[in-house]
Each structure stands twice: as structure tokens, then as C-alpha cells.
Amino acid sequence: MKPVSVGIVGLGTVGGGAFNLLRENAAEISRRTGREIRVSHVGVRRDNPDYDLSGTQVSKDIFAVVNDPAIDIVVEVIGGTTTARDVVMQAIANGKHVVTANKALLAEYGNEIFAAAEKKGVYVAFEAAVAGGVPIVKVMREGLAANRIEWLAGIINGTGNFILSEMREKGRDFYDVLTEAQALGYAEADPTFDVEGIDAAHKLTILASLAFGVPLQFKKAYTEGITKLTREDVAYAEELGFRIKHLGIARRVEKGIELRVHPTLIPAERLIANVNGVKNAVLVQSDPVGATLYYGSGAGAGPTASSIVADIVDVVRSMGSEQSNFVPHLAFQPHAITDTPILPMEDVVTSYYLRLTANDRPGVLADVTRILSQHGISIEAILQKPAHEAGSVPVIILTKPVVEREMNHAIAGMEGLNDIIGKVVRIRLENLDA
Numbered sequence: 001m002k003p004v005s006v007g008i009v010g011l012g013t014v015g016g017g018a019f020n021l022l023r024e025n026a027a028e029i030s031r032r033t034g035r036e037i038r039v040s041h042v043g044v045r046r047d048n049p050d051y052d053l054s055g056t057q058v059s060k061d062i063f064a065v066v067n068d069p070a071i072d073i074v075v076e077v078i079g080g081t082t083t084a085r086d087v088v089m090q091a092i093a094n095g096k097h098v099v100t101a102n103k104a105l106l107a108e109y110g111n112e113i114f115a116a117a118e119k120k121g122v123y124v125a126f127e128a129a130v131a132g133g134v135p136i137v138k139v140m141r142e143g144l145a146a147n148r149i150e151w152l153a154g155i156i157n158g159t160g161n162f163i164l165s166e167m168r169e170k171g172r173d174f175y176d177v178l179t180e181a182q183a184l185g186y187a188e189a190d191p192t193f194d195v196e197g198i199d200a201a202h203k204l205t206i207l208a209s210l211a212f213g214v215p216l217q218f219k220k221a222y223t224e225g226i227t228k229l230t231r232e233d234v235a236y237a238e239e240l241g242f243r244i245k246h247l248g249i250a251r252r253v254e255k256g257i258e259l260r261v262h263p264t265l266i267p268a269e270r271l272i273a274n275v276n277g278v279k280n281a282v283l284v285q286s287d288p289v290g291a292t293l294y295y296g297s298g299a300g301a302g303p304t305a306s307s308i309v310a311d312i313v314d315v316v317r318s319m320g321s322e323q324s325n326f327v328p329h330l331a332f333q334p335h336a337i338t339d340t341p342i343l344p345m346e347d348v349v350t351s352y353y354l355r356l357t358a359n360d361r362p363g364v365l366a367d368v369t370r371i372l373s374q375h376g377i378s379i380e381a382i383l384q385k386p387a388h389e390a391g392s393v394p395v396i397i398l399t400k401p402v403v404e405r406e407m408n409h410a411i412a413g414m415e416g417l418n419d420i421i422g423k424v425v426r427i428r429l430e431n432l433d434a
Contacts, residue, residue: 002035003038004073005070006022006072006075007043007073009087010076010077010079014304014305016301018075021302021306033313035316037312037313040056043058043061044059063090066091066096067094074097075312076100076101077308078102080104080105081109088100092113095121097122098124099308099311101307103126103129103130103202106126107205108202108216110209110330123315123326124329125314127311128305128311129206130207131156131280132303132304132307133296134280134281134298140210147288149285149286151249151251151252153247153283153430154247154248154249154283155280156207156280157197157200158186158297159194161245162177162181163177164234164263171231171235174227174231197223200261201221203248207282212340213331215339221259221261221342222348236355238268242267245273246262247261247262249430253349255341256340256342257340257341257342259342262428263428264429265353266431266432271283275295278297278298279295279296279298345404350402351399351400352402352428353397356424357421358392359419360391364417365395367417368397371413372410374413375407376402382395383395383396
């Protein structure tokens with residue numbers, strides 16, 4: 001049978017990892033597919049001496065790969081949402097299958113890309129776009145296909161998880177750990193996408209569409225980063241039996257779907273609370289199977305290349321089949337995708353950790369609890385720490401679940417009190433009961 005020709009656009013860490021894996025494990029991969037898979041064309045804009053490209057056509061014009069009539073599958077690993085979008089759309093127009101690790105591209109333009117692929121009768125595979133080597137896309141599309149997914153919560157950015165792990169374990173400040181993460185290569189020179197939650201929101205957008213059969217709606221995701229977290233809050237959370245993790249949460253509720261990324265307190269005994277370092281994990285609650293947890297390496301040449309090659313294997317197995325036999329891009333048949341509303345953050349119901357600094361005077365705590373009561377907010381626990389030398393005292397309050405709109409009003413009221421110093425720190429709290 002004729003070998004399958006693969007073209008790789010981009011030969012950085014991820015593209016190079018996929019190139020090497022396809023060569024090194026060629027015999028094993030061929031045993032799984034029944035066909036030889038060859039990387040016959042690579043598009044790179046700069047010379048890359050790190051890879052042996054002998055026997056492979058190399059073009060500095062990356063569109064030469066996309067327009068090569070001999071190529072069956074195009075692997076897009078250049079990143080970004082401009083040129084990458086053009087590459088993917090041109091590959092589809094040329095009738096080629098696509099494998100991509102580009103979560104930003106899919107979160108922002110996936111609806112358009114998948115529609116074009118379905119019209120052309122080709123497939124776009126994207127396991128590597130979410131959680132690196134953890135096969136969570138396949139789980140959501142196939143493994144849990146019999147289930148109604150109720151919610152999912154994920155640690156889906158390794159950089160942020162490394163920073164929070166170091167802050168908790170060693171009592172370090174955020175920016176101190178961030179500097180180390182950059183030195184280790186875990187964080188980019190501009191770490192905005194990681195620490196502000198944008199990267200996690202891209203991935204969560206994809207997971208939510210797979211879970212609930214809704215269009216990709218990245219612009220409606222609530223996104224909050226970890227830059228304002230202090231080592232004091234990390235320590236107080238630990239004292240109360242919680243860990244702070246930067247979670248992406250998608251939940252089906254009566255009024256719509258929650259789609260949010262933010263720092264979150266979760267009980268320390270939960271398995272996902274004990275995922276540390278640069279690892280990723282996704283907890284899924286579904287009916288009838290219940291809670292399932294998926295854990296592993298979320299980035300790097302090896303894990304991401306593993307997912308890319310697995311996608312290539314899936315595409316090769318499907319080649320020659322009718323399009324109707326493909327697993328739908330977003331898990332649900334295209335005509336069954338429903339535009340269920342994404343809830344604004346102010347409509348979300350959750351519990352809260354509040355930290356406020358108050359003057360050490362009688363009646364202050366009574367004023368605070370009165371404001372909370374006025375907004376229907378019940379208190380789960382209060383922790384008052386020793387007074388500072390300046391005469392102020394830190395107070396930590398854990399609340400029962402309440403709609404965020406009411407919490408916003410309550411925080412504004414507390415900050416308006418004369419004896420409350422500065423801003424009230426608010427971190428959402430999820431029990432993740434499964």
C-alpha cells in the first residue's frame with residue numbers, strides 16, 4: 001500500500017519532537033496503521049541544525065508544504081493565529097487532513113476551521129492542543145461518549161501550576177518563582193498567556209465544547225490570572241485545609257454553561273489538589289461513570305509529539321473511510337451543536353475565601369458580618385490572625401455558595417467601611433464533590 005506522506009510546518013520543539021518520533025518509532029507506528037508513514041516535506045523559515053533532514057524536502061516557504069500535491073497530512077506547529085490560520089485553511093482547501101497543536105487557533109477560529117473541513121471531507125485532529133501528552137480530547141470525544149458530562153475542572157497550564165506549587169511548598173513570592181520558571185524554560189520571556197490564564201482559557205474553551213456540544217466561544221470565557229496571589233494567602237489556605245490551584249472550570253447548570261479560569265481553593269485531600277510542578281490534570285464528573293481523573297505531562301517535546309503522532313495514526317486509520325465514519329470534531333454531530341448560553345461571571349454560584357485587613361477595634365467584625373448577611377451570604381468559617389504592629393488584623397472568611405453578583409456588592413460594602421484597610425482579597429472556592 002502506498003506510504004502516507006506527512007508535511008510538517010514548523011520545526012521547533014514540538015515539530016522537531018514529532019519529526020524525530022515518526023522516524024524513531026516508524027516500525028512500531030506502521031504495525032499499528034498497516035501503512036508506512038513518511039515525513040516527506042518540512043517547512044522551516046530558518047535553518048535548523050538540530051535535526052537530520054536528509055531524505056526530506058525542506059522549504060523555507062511554508063506554503064510550499066501545504067500546496068505540495070504529494071502531501072496527505074499537514075502538521076501545523078508554528079503557533080499563533082494569523083499565518084497558522086492561513087496554513088490550516090489552505091491545507092483544508094487543498095483536500096489535506098490537518099493535525100495541529102494550536103489551542104489558540106482552535107479556541108478562536110475552530111468553528112470556521114471545522115466547518116471548512118467538514119465541507120471538504122477532511123479531518124482536523126488536535127489532541128496535542130490540550131494538556132500535551134494527556135489524551136483528554138480522545139477521552140472526551142470517545143471514552144466518555146456514553147456519558148452526560150456535568151462538569152470538568154482542570155489544571156491545564158503547567159507554568160502556573162509550577163509557580164503555585166513552589167509558593168506553597170517553599171513560601172516563596174510569585175515574582176521570585178516566575179523568574180526561576182523563565183530561567184528553567186517553563187515560562188516565556190513574556191509570560192502573560194500563562195500567568196493571566198489566557199492559555200488555560202483557550203484549552204478550557206475546547207474542552208467545554210467537547211463536553212457539552214456547544215460552539216467554541218473563547219471570548220465569553222471568564223479569565224483571571226495568578227499574579228495577585230500572595231504567599232500569605234497560599235499559607236492561610238493551607239492552614240484551613242485547602243490548596244490554591246489555577247483551575248479551568250466548565251459546568252452545566254440550569255441557566256447555561258459556566259466557562260471560567262481563576263485561582264481556586266480546593267480541599268487538600270482531593271487528588272487534583274496534589275498535582276504539583278509542571279504537571280496537568282483534568283477531573284471530569286459525568287453520569288453514569290462518576291468522577292474520572294486524567295494526569296500527565298502537559299507540555300514539552302516528548303509528550304506533545306506523542307499526541308501529534310497519535311493523531312496522525314488516527315487520521316491514517318480513517319483514510320479511505322466515508323466522512324460519516326469520522327469521530328465528530330467537537331464530539332457531537334455538527335447539526336446537533338447547540339448554542340447554549342455561556343453564563344456571565346456575575347451569575348455564577350460558588351463559595352469564597354475572603355481576606356480583609358481591619359483596624360483592631362471592637363465592632364468591626366460585626367459590621368462585616370452584617371454586610372454579608374444583608375446580601376444573603378452565609379459564613380462557613382472565620383479565622384482571625386494575630387494583630388500587626390501597626391494595629392491592623394488580618395481576617396479570613398470562608399463563605400457558603402452564593403451568586404457572584406451578591407458577593408461583588410458585599411465586597412464593595414466592606415471596602416467602604418472606615419475600618420477596612422485597602423482591598424478585600426477574594427478567591428473562589430470549589431469543593432469539587434464527586
